[in-house]
Amino acid sequence: EVQLVESGGDIIQPGGPLRLSCAASGFSFSSYWMHWVRQAPGKGLVWVSRINSDASSTAYADLVKGRFTISRDNAKNTLYLQMNSLRAEDTAVYYCVRGWRGVGVLNAFDIWGQGTMVTVSS
Amino acid sequence: DIQMTQSPSSLSASVGDRVTITCRASQGISDYLAWYQQKPGKVPELLIYAASTLQSGVPSRFSGSGAGTDFTLTISSLQPEDVATYYCQKYNNAPYTFGQGTKLEIK
DSSP: OOOEEEEOOEEEOOOEEEEEEEEESSGGGGGHHHHHHEEEETTTTEEEEOOOOOOOEEEEEEETTTTTTEETTTTTEEEEEEEOOOOOGGGGGEEEEEEOOSSSOOOOOOEOOEEEEEEEOO | OOOEEOOOOEEEEOTTTEEEEEEEEESOOOEEEEEOOOOTTSSSEEEETTTTEOOOOOOTTEEEEEEEEEEEEEEEOOOGGGGGGEEEEESSSSSOOOOOOOEEEEE
């Protein structure tokens, strides 16, 4: 079964760091581009960051650029999001999402994890 | 950056109605447009990609159309299980912007 399982969500004070993890299984993780998408309580979906299959290229939304770092360990089939200088407005459910398989036609975000909740509050 | 604008923001319709949601990109995105369905309390799911291709397992009452800047999601006959928020998204390159969502309810 194709699966993405996030972990690491927590209640954290403003300014603090937090690292999210996403364990992938059931597919060739190392072939796929991966993303993080977040959703604040009662709000819409916001794309956060993307990493390509061999980690040679990353991209970030302006609202997290310089504070968040996406990375991956293909040997461990795991995606990460290091979040620093957290703000109250970063409070959200963070989803790990599968993107393009790296070859052929671009494909959309077809597999989503269950999400992990990050709450930034003093 | 390209902005994605959905309309309406919310919609109430009766079972069996034909429902249409529109999505407009501020610049052309060819057909790199996806639609997602998020039922209350659930994870988003991919409904349609490449503007008009149904993801495997999605009921045929859902359809998508459009290219360039104007796109449409249509439900041909609304069912109670279609109550959800629907999002469009451009996925050709970063930033992979979502529309603000359309909340669909049953009248």
